Amino acid sequence: MNLGFSSSLAVVLGIFQPILGLVRGATATDADLPAFFADLICGGMLLFGAVKTRQRAHSGQRFLAAAYGLTFGVFYSSVMVQLQPRIGAIARP
Secondary structure, X not given: OOHHXXXXXXXXXXXXXXXXXXXXXXXXXXXXHHHHHHXXXXXXXXXXXXXXXXXXXXXXXXXXXXXXXXXXXHHHHHXXXXXXXXXXXXXOO
């Protein structure tokens, strides 16, 4: 995967992640404000990393890598929090 594709994907994810987080919060019965702020921070980091990479490719790579790491770490945590009640119910006899 080349740097131009990673930067463009970061722009797309950086724009749509907060929007989809807002839709998720509006349609959910229990609004999770910290999750919305996490989506907002991750989207901002992705956009920041994409801008830094396009300004200076060599030094901007670390910001883009950090943004992707933060985003997918938050995504993994969110998935595990959602699956924990279901996995716990399956594991108990």
